[in-house]
Each structure stands twice: as C-alpha cells, then as structure tokens.
Amino acid sequence: MERLFGRAWLVLGHESQVLAPGDFLTTRMGREPVIVVRHVDGSIQVLVNRCAHRGSRVCEGPRGHARQLVCPYHGWTYATDGTLCALPLAEGYDRSPIGVEELGLRRVPRVETYRGFIFASLAPDGPSLLEFLGPLRASFDDLVERAPAGEVEVAGGVFKHAYRGNWKLVLENHNDGVHPAFVHASSIWAARNGAPWDVWEKTGLWVARYGHSWMGDYHDDTRLVAALDHPVFREYRAALERRLGPERTARVLGELRWNSLVYPSCSFMSQFRQLRIIHPIAVDRTVVHAYSFRLKGAPQQMFRDTIAFANVVNGTASPVLTDDLEVYERVQDALTASRNEWVELGRGHGGDVPDRDGTLRGRTGTSEIHIRNQLAAWLEYLDMGGPEGRADAPAMAPQSAQRSEAPRQSRNAPRPA
Template sequence: MLDVRPQPALHDTVTALTQRLFHEARLLDDERFEEWLELLCEDVSYHMALKSRRFRADRSAPIAVGAGNVFNDNLARLKLRIDRLRSGFVWAEDPPNFVRRVVSNVEVLDADEPNEAVVHSVVVIHRNRIDGQTRLLTAGRTDRWRKGAKAGFSLRAKSRSTIRCCPTATSTYFSRSIQRETMTMRLERIGREPEFSRYMDLKEGWLDRRIFSDAEIYEEELYRIFARSWLFVAHESQLPKAGDFLTTHMGEDAVIVTRQPDGSIKVYLNSCPHRGNKVCFADAGNTRRFVCNYHGWAFNTAGELQGMHEEYCYDEGDIDRKKNGLRQVARVGSYKGLVFATFAEDGPSLDAWLGDFRWYLDMLLDNEEGGTELIGGCIKSVISANWKFGVENFIGDAYHAGWTHDSGCRSMNNGQPFPPIDMDNSYHASVNGHGWEFGTEGVGDLFLLGRPKVMEYYEKIRPKMADRLGTMRSQIFGSVASASIFPNVSFLPGISTFRQWQPKGPMQFELKTWVIVNKAMPDDIKDEVTKGVMQTFGPGGTFEMDDGENWENCTTVNRGVVTRHEKLHYRCGIGRQIDHDTLPGIVYRGQYNDANQRGFYQRWLDMMEATDLGAMPPRPEPRLTGVAETRDLPGLFAL
C-alpha cells in the first residue's frame, strides 16, 4: 500500500519556521504590537473561533456550551484594537497580568501543495498576576505556511480557528488551528536578545517602568549583572578567626564565606554537589566542617569534600573527591575591610571596578587610623519592592528627604526641619555606576542622627581627618550625604548605616543592614551610634519606614498594564555637569539632582548589553590610575 502520510520537512525549513514562531511570541510578550502588525498583509483576515467546554464538579464528563468568535477582524480593526489598548480604556486587567509565551514541540511536515508546510506546535502561556495568582494555559496549534519567492515563509491559512496574516508584503497567507490540550513539557530558558537600550534614554532623561517589574528583565539581571559583578559578601571584622564563617547571597545564589587558617577568605556555593541541598543554615559562626543534612556529605572550611555517610557504597572510581567539593567563586578581593567576590573569571579587577570611587570610599573606610568594623550583628527585613529603588534612592535622591522625612526629622530634633541644601556647594559624583551625593557643610547627617556625643566625637577628630584625607574630604564627611556601590550596596557615611539590597524577584528584596563604625571609636560612642541608627534607619526607624512604603508603591503601581508603558522622568539637573579640579568622577553641581541615578542606570545598561566586561567603557576616564592609596595623592587632590 502506498504511504501517503505527510513527510518531515527538510532541516532548513524546520529551522526557519521554528524561528518564525519564536519571533512572533517574543513580539507579543514584549507588547510590541506595532511590530507585530507589520507581519500582517493588507488584506489579512484574523478569525479565531473558540469552542468552549465546562466540566462537571466531579470532572466526570464535559458539558458543551457552544462556540463563538474571539476575533473576526481585518487589518484596520486590528489596528483599532491596539490603539484602544494603548489608550488604557479597554482590555485593562485588574489585577494586571504578566504574560509569557513559550513555543514548544514544533513539528514541520511537507504539505500537499508545493512550497507549503504544515507546522504542529504547542504554545504554553504563563500568566502571572500581581496578586500572586499564576495560570498556565496550553494550546495545540496547526499552522500552514507558504514559502514566498523573496520573503521566506509566511502564514497562509488556518483550519478550525483561522488567523490569516502575512509576515511581509510579498508573502501570502497562512492559517493555524488552536485547540486546548492538557500536556506536560520541559521549559527551557531562552535568553532575551540584548535590546535593553530601548528601556531608557539617559541623554533625554527617561526610563521605561518595566525595568522595575518585568520578570524576564529581572532574570537577565541575575545573569548579566549579579553573576558578573564584584558583589559585597562580608566585612573582614565579621571573620576575625580561622573557621569563622557567614552565609549570604550573590544575587539569588546562596554562598558561604569563610576565614581560612592562612588568613585568606574563601567564598563558595552553599549547595551540596550531591543533590543540591543547602549545606549551612546558620547565619554565622565558627566551625571546622560543614555537613549536608541530606546524605551526610562533609566539607572542610575550604569547601573540599572530606567524606560521606556510608562511604563504602561508592565503588572505586565512582567519585572523585577533588572534583566534588563546594563550587568556589572565581575571584575574591577586599578593599579596606570590605570583602567582594565575583563569579566572573574574566573582567576588571576589584581596584578597576571601584576605580576613582576609592577617593570617596576612603571617607567612610579610612577617616581614622585603624579602619572600620561592623558591630551589633545584621538585621534582615523583606520589602515588596524592586531592588533598584533602594539603590537609586541612596545613590543620589537627596530630593525626597526634605518632604518624605520631614515629620521624622522634626520628631528626632526638637521640631527642627530637614537641614537646607546649598545648591552651589553640594554635588553628585558618579564613577562606573557607583555614586556619592553630598554637601560640604560637614554636619547635616550628624545632626539627623540625633546624638550630640557623636557630633562631638567627629568634630574632635576632624582636624586629624583633614591631615589624613585633605580638607575637602574632611568637610564632606558628616554632611547630608548618601552613597551606593554598584550594583547593590549603599550607606550613609555620617549616620553610619551600611546596607545591601538582595534581590528576591522583580518585586521583592531582602534588606540587610549593619552599623559601621571606626575601630578606634570609644565603646560609649559606638553605643550612641548604634542607638541613633536604630532610631533612624533600623526596621522601625523614623526614616526607614517612610522609604519602604514609597518603594513598595512605586513597584506595584508601575506594574499596571497601562501604567507600565509610561516613561519615568530623570532629567533633574541634566544640564549642571561641571569639571572639578578636586572631585574625581562625573560631577554635577547641586545636591538635588538625578545625575547619579542616570549614572547608575548607564552602568546597568552597559552590563546588560556587554558580552565582554573588559570592553565596557570607563565612566569617566580614570584620573587616579596607578594610585594605590588615595591618602598619598599629590597636588589638588590633597586639598
């Protein structure tokens, strides 16, 4: 008997048609409807019939409820639908959805007509609502494609639920049928192409709101930023002795940080290589070994596999201990007590990563002999907001303080308002995405701390600070100021809160806060600083609660199905850049400014689009190249 079943298509045809399906899904995911319209020919007929069924409560038998049309449109009506969607008056969802489409199980067969192909596929639609509900919708599709002379394959005709459209003007029709099915499948991550520049125009001063809530953008941040940046993991004062350890995260990767017998510090994944279980559940401590509680695999403080439960069950050659230790990060480095690590084997060194920003960091880390330490442990809190809102607030948003924190400031300081800002003698300074905004009066943040003894202490050591760091930096320290180290560390140098914004999804972060003080500071002054930090920027502090509420509302509101397409304004002070003979970095005059925020997002964009970190441009060209110690700077930098 003659076999008349359709035959599998050639490899090139399969590849071309699969890419067509992926491209259409990406356009719809990104809500690039205008580009999607370009796939349609002028006489397109878009007709989708939907036959519905309901099941009885016991799932015993379906009940047919008839059929109807979801769409029956021509090109003009489709354009009208999209225009109305953009207006926000129709198709609004409450609560709004994030939708992602995954095309899977693609099978391409030769059709009965020349230059045509039949494509069977499955589309899985992942719909994630802002209220936390998640739905997976699946649809089996059968498309019919025709290959044009110039433009490749185009959609031709559709059987049961008909969608007729055309990818190019020279293409002919296609159709596909859609039927609901139940299925299981394996989802694979398909990386977004690096088109992140469309989410911002920093020269014009705007950002796309979707970078604060889009799940796919967040996933790319984990890969492109957190897996490649130098990330803060510890302060050396937290690991004074061999065997001391703490656990933290690099992005969403859990890691263990340990002090070695030779004094070095190692960082490795907190995940057993046997089944992936978490190895260490303690926040910090001292130990000789880590043992996984699942199968008893034991590791020393260097992360090396030492033994296993019932080790006799492994025959010779079954396991190589040297290859089955805890995965080490690629590089670990420290700068004046701050310990950083990176998963990236290549890329800039830690010194190059910090660059000229070391000049500013030394105001916090080296304003007195002996350096700094973290005291009082770590406080962790969870805030339902995107991690970038915390970073950008500390990197440059002095503007919010006099309004958001007015009542808190008055309650802490006998009814006195927030200190006024001298726009002629205050600045924003940005280096490679790190930023420090500051005044030069020397007392604003010390005043906000609300602890007179702390003010007296710093006024007493200020002459020595000037001798050590120069007059300019001694005047900056203690002023109203805030700073961030790219990508996710921030601090208030005069108030002494030091913090890290750990991402936990596009709409949540864990805030870890410490108190940072000079080691040489008397114990009673350290106690005063700790109390001041708790009253201002602790979880129940007068200022911290103000900020958390604002960040949460910014995140949830920006996610609205219409709201997300509106631009955010980042133009404040856009024309106030200056050349300064003492201050390194990209410097803008006036503390009320968006300059550092723009610098942060410029480095965000650099990393999201860079394939080679070593090729990323310095922002700006460094002035301190070859300078190992900023205290030794000659000339104007020693002012």
C-alpha cells in the same frame, strides 16, 4: 541576575565577621547562596552553599563557626576551602569521591578585599576590584581612616528589612535630595530638622564608572560636635591625631561623604558608619541588610551614637525607613500602569560637570544624574554582559541606543568597543 549580579563585584561583608579560621557567614550573590568562610590558611573563601551530593544547603543561619562544613542531609563533610574530605559509605562508589574537584563546594572565582571589606564576583574575568571601585575607593578610605586605630569592625547586630518592590529603587532613592521634604515630612516636622532647598542644591553629588555615586558636603558632624565642643569628640579627635597628626586628622574629618553607592548592591555612609547590602529576591521583592561599624580606638560613646543613628534610619521601628519602604511599594505598584511608557529622569541633565578622577558632578545636589548613571551601567551590563564587553558582543541595538543616547553621552566612562 546573570549579566549584572553574575558579573559585578558584590560586597559580601567585612573581614571582622570572619576573624578566626572556621568563622563563616552566609549570604547571597544574586541567585547563588554562598558561604563566606575563613580557611585554616587565613584566606577568605567564598563557596556556593550547595552540597555536591544532592544539593542541600550546607550552612544554615546567618553566621557561625565550624571546623568543617557538614551537610545536614547525608553528612558529606567539606573543609573550609570547599574540598570534600569525608562522607559516609564511601566504599559504595566506584572511585572514592574524596579529592574529586567537582565533588567539592564550588568556589566563587574571584574574591578580594578592600580596606577589610570582602568583595566577590561570579565572573572569572572582568575589571579588577580596584578598577571597579575607581574613585569610590575614597568612600571606603574615609570610613576606615576615621578610626583612631585605622580599622573598623562590624558590631551591634544587623537590621533586615524587605519590601515589595524592585531592588533599583533603593539605589535611586539613596542619592535623592528632593524626596526627604515630602516622604519624611512627618519626622522632619517632629524633629524640626528640615534642611532648606538651598542646602540640598549645594550638596555635592558625584557619579563614577560602573554605576557608582556618592553625596558629600552634607551633615557635617565635625562642625556640629565641634561647635558644642563635646568632650567625647575632643577625646576622639585626640586619639585620631595620635595616629595621623593634626593636619591629616583635619583632612579626614573634613571629608564629608554622605551616601556612597556601590552599584549594584551596596549603599553606605562613611560618616555615620552604616552599610546596607541590597539583595534582589524577585523583580518585585527586595531584602536589605544593614550593618553598623565600630571605629576601633574611638570612645565607646561614638559607637552608642552609631547605634542610635542606626535605630533612626535602619531600625524596624525607624520613622524614616518606613516612609521610604512605603514609597518604594507605591512606585512598584503604580509602575504597572500601562499608559505611560517612560519615567522622567531629566533633572539636572546637560549640567554635569567633569571633576577629579574621571568623575562627573551633578549640576546641583538634587540632579538625577546618579539614576541616569546607574541605568547607563545597567544597560551596559545587560547589553554587553558587562561594562568590559565581550569579544562576541553585538553592537548596541539601534533602538536602545536611541533612547539611551542622552545619559550615555553624559558619562565620561569609555564606551565599550
């Protein structure tokens, strides 16, 4: 929680959730409960949701609107940038608490946005957001560029689910092309939509620094809908072409990204406009919030499709999600067996192919390269306090280096000094 969730950039939400001054949402950054709020000057503030008086949570509920943030316990009142601006019986203090920095709501040190997505880091220093995202930026670009108006917005509510298992299991699963044939066998059988192994093997799977990865070349909605020459798709394409012209439109629609993973807390699908934020609650307890996005300027039917898709993959009655949650809990439970010391993550090892922008591509789409890449990042955060390292950080302990040699060498990320 401290070294990983306390340092990495975490996705907190999207600007469309806090449009007007006073709009806020509450969420967590690791163990810190936080408020994401639009301040009167238009800036987005991320404040620790803990009253400076005796520690009550100040904002309750997932979202709301308030001119000032008033603690429910004794009425301490904060401006939307966290400054304490009023309290009852202020004369009872030697010195007025108003304006005292420590008696405001603590501000999270770094807050930035990328294409409307709000990120924050609990660490005062470290890589910039752009450096952290690296080539994964293109996945966010892909999501936003698909909107005829060049903007997306969160819409349609949020699905929440929880499971009794570690948070890493979601990220390991979301780029796993082997499991659907087994874990989702019943829905594949019912829908008769299974893909042959060849499709999964040919799917692109890329990893980047800081534990990120994404899949591509799979589920080509352009081809599918275009083949049907669907009037809604024609209307959408025309709207997109009005902004981008035919060539760039073809390029945007031809970029096929499936699950993109922003390590350690987010998984999203640009093509289907879904984004999931992963909250570790305990070592064996995880909560996931799933959001849908509306492409501004696209036909309304497109958003209906997004919601239909969300119901299938993220809804509480989803036949797909429930399969995954069941298997996460089985893994968590069985990993407590003490006779096996290791799990096997060698699929595709040794076949990584260096690709554009410093990425590595898995030998095939079913490589476990993304898990090795996540664990290498995990190890760096835990060993060094962050992939940047610290001046006082000890060299890698020989024991962990021995065991992690293979995945570390398979990454092209610069090693910490």
